[in-house]
Every structure is written in C-alpha cells, then in structure tokens.
Amino acid sequence: MAALGVPSTHNGISLNRIVAWLAASFLLLPILVIIPISLTPERYLSLPTNAISFRHYNSLVTDGRWTKSIVDSLVVGIGATVLATGLGVAFALGAWRLGAPLAKRLRLLLLAPIIVPPIVHAVAFYRAWATLGLLDTYLGLILIHAMKGLPFVVLTVAGTLANVDPRLEQAARSLGANPRQAMGWVVLPQIKAGIIAGAAFAFITSWDETIVALFVTSRAVTTLPRRIWEGLADNIDPAIAALGTVMIALTFAAVAISTLRSTAAKA
C-alpha cells in the first residue's frame, strides 16, 4: 500500500503507473492479435509466417454473404439511427422546455433499454414480434435497435441542452417566430453537436447489437454480428479478423478525432 502515494502530477515511476500501463496493454491485447491474423494467407485461423495477404479483406467486399451482411447492417443501422435521433431529440427538447417533474420521471423510462439485460429484451421481442408478424423483417429489427439507441440520444442531447437557456425560445416567440421557426432557427442550431454525437452512439449501438438480432432474425435479415456469430459457431473464418481490424481502426479514428476536438475546444 505504501506505493499508493500522494496524488500529484510528478512523473516518477510508481507501481500504480506500471499497473496502469499493464492494464492498458491487456485492453489492447486482442487488437494486437487480430491485426496479424487478418493478414494470414491461409484459410484458417493462423498467424502469417512467410507472407502476408489481403485476401480476407478482399472477401469482405467480394463474398456475397459478407456484402449482404454489411448492407443489412447499414440499412438497419441507418433506419434505427434516424428513428432514435428523431424521437430522442423530440423527447430531450420537450423535457428541457417544460422542465416538469413528470419529464424527469419519464426520463427513467427512456433509460430502461440500457439497464434491462439484453437477454430479457430478446425473450420479450421474440414473443411480441411473432404476434405482430415482425420476425425476420428489416422494420422489426429497426424498431428494436431504435429503442436501444434512444437512451444514448436522450442522454447526449439533454447534456448539450443543459447549457442552452430556455428563455431564448420564448424570446424568439415574442419576436414573432412561430413554435416551429423558434425551434428550427434558434434552438436546434445550438445543439447540433449533441445531436450528431447522439446519432453516432445510436448507430454504433445498432451496428454492434447481437443478442436480440440472433432471436428475431434468421435468413432474410442477417446483420454483421449475426454473421460473425454463425462464423464462430462452425469454422472460424479469418475474414472476421479483417472485419474486426477495419472496425477497430474506425473506432480509434473516431475516439482520436473527438479527443482532439475537445482538447481544441478547451484551448
């Protein structure tokens, strides 16, 4: 315990900083193995020994099963993002403008999809969607993913709105704007960044969602997580590593951009 010294900004080597870097390496470990696997010239899971090959990246864009899954994931993801963003922004604006105690309690309802375990969702939607005839349809999965993305949009947009004065809307109204104009010209432009961030979260939520998709879809709609899951069940295809590498690269790019942006905003 003596190693846990006084928090300060000194730069000497301390045991906790060594542990921190070990933990960071542990977090990065799967990434470090997935990149070499994606470059193997073999058909099976292996590390490239003599030569590297981009064949698995190539099969992501040429193999019909992968391209269908990429298109399906994009269709569902974009549909769910549009719906979640529309509903989430509407709710956050309503709660912000009205500030009613009811709005606070309703917010907890909207957060439920984050807290409730996904397996409970899977059972619930499987049952209900069978009754509604929505199993294995794009609309069915879009509706579910929209509900799962909604809380992230509400949290992000509400966070941005907390810095906007509700009297601005009233001022615009008293200067002659109708309710729609006041919203479109005065309020929405101020929360643009929050809306974009919320939409990005909603899209990633859909892109990544696995369990419910496994239950409510089968052949007509095969999103990427479902396709990967099936691949893991039978023979493990190195194309999964290629896809993982692409996704990880995009994740790191997004995090780097947002970090640089927030640093620039502070400076």
Place this chain on the structure above:
Amino acid sequence: MSAAAATSAGGSERLYWLMLLSPCVFLALFYLVPVLNVLVLSFTVPKPGLANYAELAQNGAVQRVLWTTLRIGAITTVLALGIGYVVAYALLQCGPRERQILLGIVVASFWISALIRAFAWVALLQSKGLVNSILLSTGLIESPLSLVRNELGVIIGMVHYMLPYAILPLYTSLRGIDDRLVPAARALGATPGQAFRWVFLPLSLPGLIGAGVIVMIFSLGFYITPAILGGGRTIMVAEFISVQISETLRWGLAAMLATVLLGAVLLLVMWLSRFMDVEQALRK
C-alpha cells in the same frame, strides 16, 4: 399540467408536450408491453401458478446456473474494481499527455465489439492458440494449458469487457476528491500509507461501491462473452435462458429466470442511485 395552463403559457407548450410524450407512447407500446408480457408468462406458462418459481428451490440445474452467474459476476467485479482503482489512481498522478493516451485506450476499448473481442480471446487462448504456442516453444509448459472453454476463459473475457466500465466512473469519482486533503494529512504527520488508508480511501468509497454495482449489473446479464468463451461448459443465466427458448422450448422457465434477472438488476440500480447519479453513470 392541465391543457388550460398549457395554452395560457403560450402556443409552443403544446408542441413540446407532443414531442415529450410521443417517444414515451412509442416505448410504452413497443417496449413496456413486450417486457411486461415476459413477467406475465412466468406466472402463466405452461399453466397458471407459481410452478416456475418453485424450480428455483427444486431444480438443481437452475441452481447451479444461478450460482455460476453470481460467482463469476462477483469475481469479475472484484478484479475489475481492483485493477480499475489502481488505473484510476494512476490517471490522477500522471501528466496530461500520458493521461490522454491512457484514457484514449480505455475509451476506445469501450467501443470495440464484444463479439470481435471474444473472437480474439479464442484465438489467443485456445489450445493451439498464441499463448499456448509461445509457452510451449519456450519450454515453460509441456502440454497446452486449458485457458478457454472453461470458467477461466469466461473470467478473462469478462474482466476485459468490464474494465472500462470500472475505470471511467472510478476516475470521475477520484478526481472529485479535494486534492488538498492528502497533503494536509501528511502535514499533520501521517505516513503516505496512513494518509491513503484513513483519508483518501474512505472518501473514494462511494465511487468504489458505485463502480462495483455498475460492473455487477452488466455482468449478471452478460451473454456474448460467456457463451463464446465458456464453450457450453460454463453456463451463465443469460445463455441458459436462451437454451430454454431455442432448444428445450420451456418458455415458462425462461420467463421466470428473465424476471428474476430483471428484478436483481433493478434492485442493484436502485441501490446504485444512492451512491451516484444513475444517468451520469450510464453515459458512455
């Protein structure tokens, strides 16, 4: 608020009420009704009564699965909190550049798909995997260790997934502790160890408990990582529910376990709300 009050406070209020309530109606219809239906199923299928709940007391397989879930959840929580606390503490100590890199790694790993990570862990840990190949070639071991398709593999994968969920709330909470208190304790004669144990650690306790509850909430219902890394041998409750539906078609038992899981998670969330702002904690 009544309709009359809404009109008197200006025409835009009605529009905002409509915007506030339509997502709620959407969720009530397409979300609450299906989830409540699961609760109903647990009491009505295959026949009305508490028979499904009686399985909790009678069915050995169900008890084993629940015990496995609690045990793995607890081990994951303790490990994630222990490592997470040291990392969060180091984040306070290190310089801004180092902090930015470490936080960047934590946040980025937050967003990497659980499926892709489980895939990578299988590649690393399986008997012909990377870890075993290295250990074999260096002569440290003579036959491959079984690191995956058992509880060890599940715990490795779960700790990896949960670590960012522990680090980020812990860091937020530790950063909120007044940084003059520990130097004050030192000035009054405490050793670094005493200042940490008697001043810093007690102040960080709410954050520690809060982060622990968050990790527990997500661990209990976890599906992907245990299902892939457990290889059908170490089965947690989410995977068991899925098997009841897709293979044995025991809807009543599945609905009962889903209800118990949901109840446990909601209790944990209520407990969490005593230590930290739940909304803040859930924000990625």
